[in-house]
Amino acid sequence: MPEAVAFQGVTDHSGLHEFSVRETDTFWGTLAHQRLSWISPFNTVQNCDFSQGKIKWFESGKLNVSVNCLDRHVHTYPERVALIWERDEPGTEVKVTYRELLELTCRLGNLLKRQGVGKGDCVTLYLPPCPLAVASMLACARIGAAHNVVFAGFSAGALADRVRDTQSSTVITVNQGVRGGKVIDLKKTVDQAVQNCPSVRQVLVAMRTENTVVMTDRDVPLEEEMMKENVVCDPVAMDSEDVLFLLYTSGSTGKPKGLVHTQAGYLLYASITHRSVFSYQDGDVFGCMADIGWITGHSYSVYGPLCNGGTTVLFESTPVYPDPGRYWETVERLGISHFYGAPTAIRLLLKYGDEWVQKYDRSSLKTLGSVGEPINTEAWDWYHQVVGDGRCPVIDTWWQTETGGICIAPRPSDPDSEIVPGMAMRPFYGIKPTLLDAKGESLPGCESTGALCISLAWPGMARTIHNDHQRFIETYFQPYPGYFFTGDGAHRTKEGYYQIVGRLDDVINVSGHRLGTAELEDVVSLCPAVAESAVIGYSHDIKGEGVGVFVVLKRGVQIDQDVLAQQLREMVSRNIAKYASPDFIQVVRRLPKTRSGKIMRRILRKVVEQKDDLGDLSTLDDSEVVYEVIRGHQKLRSKQQD
Ligand code: 6R9
Numbered sequence: 001m002p003e004a005v006a007f008q009g010v011t012d013h014s015g016l017h018e019f020s021v022r023e024t025d026t027f028w029g030t031l032a033h034q035r036l037s038w039i040s041p042f043n044t045v046q047n048c049d050f051s052q053g054k055i056k057w058f059e060s061g062k063l064n065v066s067v068n069c070l071d072r073h074v075h076t077y078p079e080r081v082a083l084i085w086e087r088d089e090p091g092t093e094v095k096v097t098y099r100e101l102l103e104l105t106c107r108l109g110n111l112l113k114r115q116g117v118g119k120g121d122c123v124t125l126y127l128p129p130c131p132l133a134v135a136s137m138l139a140c141a142r143i144g145a146a147h148n149v150v151f152a153g154f155s156a157g158a159l160a161d162r163v164r165d166t167q168s169s170t171v172i173t174v175n176q177g178v179r180g181g182k183v184i185d186l187k188k189t190v191d192q193a194v195q196n197c198p199s200v201r202q203v204l205v206a207m208r209t210e211n212t213v214v215m216t217d218r219d220v221p222l223e224e225e226m227m228k229e230n231v232v233c234d235p236v237a238m239d240s241e242d243v244l245f246l247l248y249t250s251g252s253t254g255k256p257k258g259l260v261h262t263q264a265g266y267l268l269y270a271s272i273t274h275r276s277v278f279s280y281q282d283g284d285v286f287g288c289m290a291d292i293g294w295i296t297g298h299s300y301s302v303y304g305p306l307c308n309g310g311t312t313v314l315f316e317s318t319p320v321y322p323d324p325g326r327y328w329e330t331v332e333r334l335g336i337s338h339f340y341g342a343p344t345a346i347r348l349l350l351k352y353g354d355e356w357v358q359k360y361d362r363s364s365l366k367t368l369g370s371v372g373e374p375i376n377t378e379a380w381d382w383y384h385q386v387v388g389d390g391r392c393p394v395i396d397t398w399w400q401t402e403t404g405g406i407c408i409a410p411r412p413s414d415p416d417s418e419i420v421p422g423m424a425m426r427p428f429y430g431i432k433p434t435l436l437d438a439k440g441e442s443l444p445g446c447e448s449t450g451a452l453c454i455s456l457a458w459p460g461m462a463r464t465i466h467n468d469h470q471r472f473i474e475t476y477f478q479p480y481p482g483y484f485f486t487g488d489g490a491h492r493t494k495e496g497y498y499q500i501v502g503r504l505d506d507v508i509n510v511s512g513h514r515l516g517t518a519e520l521e522d523v524v525s526l527c528p529a530v531a532e533s534a535v536i537g538y539s540h541d542i543k544g545e546g547v548g549v550f551v552v553l554k555r556g557v558q559i560d561q562d563v564l565a566q567q568l569r570e571m572v573s574r575n576i577a578k579y580a581s582p583d584f585i586q587v588v589r590r591l592p593k594t595r596s597g598k599i600m601r602r603i604l605r606k607v608v609e610q611k612d613d614l615g616d617l618s619t620l621d622d623s624e625v626v627y628e629v630i631r632g633h634q635k636l637r638s639k640q641q642d
Helices: 002-006 013-022 024-035 065-076 098-114 131-143 156-166 186-194 222-226 264-277 295-307 326-334 343-352 377-387 469-477 517-524 561-575 601-608 624-641
Strands: 081-086 094-097 122-126 146-149 170-174 177-179 182-184 202-206 219-221 243-249 257-262 285-288 311-315 338-341 367-371 394-397 433-436 448-454 484-492 498-503 507-510 513-516 530-540 544-553 584-587
Touching: 013 024, 024 264, 065 098, 065 131, 065 264, 065 295, 081 098, 081 131, 081 326, 094 098, 098 131, 098 222, 122 131, 122 156, 122 186, 131 146, 131 170, 131 243, 131 295, 131 311, 146 156, 156 186, 156 243, 156 257, 156 561, 170 186, 186 202, 202 222, 219 222, 243 295, 257 264, 264 295, 285 295, 285 326, 295 311, 311 326, 326 338, 343 377, 343 544, 367 377, 377 394, 433 484, 448 498, 469 484, 498 507, 507 530, 507 544, 513 517, 517 530, 517 544, 517 561, 530 601, 544 561, 544 601, 561 584, 584 624, 601 624
Parallel strands: 081 311, 122 146, 122 170, 146 243, 170 202, 202 219, 285 311, 285 338, 338 367, 367 394, 544 584
Antiparallel strands: 081 094, 177 182, 243 257, 433 448, 448 484, 484 498, 507 513, 530 544
């Protein structure tokens, strides 16, 4: 790591990691000076107190994130490509230079200002990955507004919840999205959503396709109005701890959490991890396949690469459109050096065979990354051997919406240090993981398994949950006082490497997307035929986890199981998103419960995974229920196989 030069006496990777967790303020303070452009300097590095959920970095410093991501690069290399928009239609990519992206951002910033948006406001973006989406994010940052990107696969209901919770005055969308050859009516979804959102004054509509859409008084044609604006927009000086963005993610309750990230700490952490975890260098082409609607898109399609003056790919399509060679054809055509994808996509492509990969020239690739869920060794090996021809390191990166950037990954490390398949392995600089047992005792020594906590604050961590600081404290800081609790379990090997075991709470990970079981149960319970339900995640060979729904019908209700399943799937798509749609729905007479009335989801999961050992059934009110559920599940399976 070139930064190591700044720290006296530090010669190797472990020395630098030790230094970073021992002299945290010196470490992060030095990097913040080196790597960010400040309007006025900060006077304290950190001011954090986990017991109150207080996280503050670089206080009294002022800066503008869009200046760090654009202006300073425009001064040195205006014609360098900032974005490559890999549109759904192969071979139609669009390149945007730093100069062009700054102009686009300024025009949009001015347009937003003209529409009355300013510091302290929130703008919701319901957009697929595209240059206008990135420019909208940066335009918000430029004028001091917060952005709230909602994944454009979410339903009108889910979008409305997020718009209302943020009290957004403005929504930005496109007439239609295009993905996998299909046209998606995004503006229509926005129209539906904002009907119930009184805070929304205007909807800016960009044109992704040529099809016109109905425009109301509230709607503003984005391109047309933007072209009337000046290409210069003065950046607002923001405090380090002003809000940069909100991003919603699922938790243990029915209500998603709006996690809040602020300016300087987030940007520093995104950029430093982007550079050193992936050894990103000038001239490289960074291909993060995640949608901008997730934290991975925020940190590694947008903020990290742009802060580093890099070239970043915005991928609008799917891994199988028009065929399963799409990723590798894109790698060849765009000369991608860093490919950062999700295990679910790798598992899917592996099934199509090696030919789809080998058809294309992948010699531009240097590093392969994985994110979002555990990567099993079969997928890891295929990624390494077939995609990377055994010559590119595979970097399994563990992190969360809450952490802002990568916290555990095999790199950086000393040159050529070992990488163990399927493991995130090494904590990043400044990150001090701790494993705790059920009693909250820190597990000493090396080999152990427990709740993954982090014992020191780092600049990228979320600052609060929007409108609910108490929930922030209760979720992350109260379970293990003195520590940030990640919600994941982890194993530490005798070498001291970390391997993520999975969630310890009621969150399912479907194709790398988080989904709360409570959130789904709330939707299922809206169905008039349903008296009670239990939603579980179970291991699924492509999606990582599948979604299983058990329902008890109301007394006297007679409904065909297929009709019910159809109804429920529709409701889930309408109220949450398609990815949340159940893989199976099983009607049961009763659910296994403890004597105190709690549904034992753990047992249902084992039934579905066909585990012989169902664990301790002694706390069950009536263990016969379990056998009934097992018989019902076998029937359902044989029916599905027919
Ligand atoms: C970046 C992102 C976070 C949850 C996290 C964990 C799971 C992410 C992982 C991983 C095993 C990895 N997760 N990366 N599990 N190995 N490399 O995905 O953020 O959407 O907030 O999800 O995803 O369970 O707690 P987010």
